[in-house]
Amino acid sequence: MAVIAHNEAEVKLLARLMRAEAESEGKLGMLMVGNVGVNRVRANCLDFVNIRTITQMVFQRPGGFESTLYGYFYQAAREVDIQLARRCLSGETFHPADRALWFYNAFDEPCRAQWFGQWNSGRFKSHCFYAPVESERCF
Numbered sequence: 001m002a003v004i005a006h007n008e009a010e011v012k013l014l015a016r017l018m019r020a021e022a023e024s025e026g027k028l029g030m031l032m033v034g035n036v037g038v039n040r041v042r043a044n045c046l047d048f049v050n051i052r053t054i055t056q057m058v059f060q061r062p063g064g065f066e067s068t069l070y071g072y073f074y075q076a077a078r079e080v081d082i083q084l085a086r087r088c089l090s091g092e093t094f095h096p097a098d099r100a101l102w103f104y105n106a107f108d109e110p111c112r113a114q115w116f117g118q119w120n121s122g123r124f125k126s127h128c129f130y131a132p133v134e135s136e137r138c139f
Contacts, residue, residue, distance in 0.1 A: 003091040004038060006053075006089055011077075013058055014038075014089070016073055017058050017068070018084055020073040021033045026125075027084060029125055031092070032096075032097035032100075032124055033127075035093050035094055036102065038089065039100060040060075040101055041056075043138040043139060044138065045132060046138065048138075095122060096121040096129045097124070099121065099139070100121050101118070101130065101132055101138065102118060103128060103129045104127070104128055105127055116130075119131065
């Protein structure tokens, strides 16, 4: 059962986003990016109050995903990417992205304790993840 409404085009859109943002982080890194995307659609707080679809989430401006500005994002989704996207849409979550709404690539630098006022929920490879504070009541 899906945790957010979607159609096949949106499955492929999420798959493309996951690949473009985290292919270098492997399948688990891509799944974590998918978690962030699904969380943004599910959240009803902060920058995501009016985000209700995968398409709105992927192309949100400002505050959206940088990869949508580059050609690699616009390549067709591969079957492996589509299967990973389906896992996220079915509700599978992966720590530290299970509640995260943001991430960034820190490369070799340590993760900041806070990013735009939200606390670091953990790191996976080069990506630092940030979840909303409980007082925000996002979920």
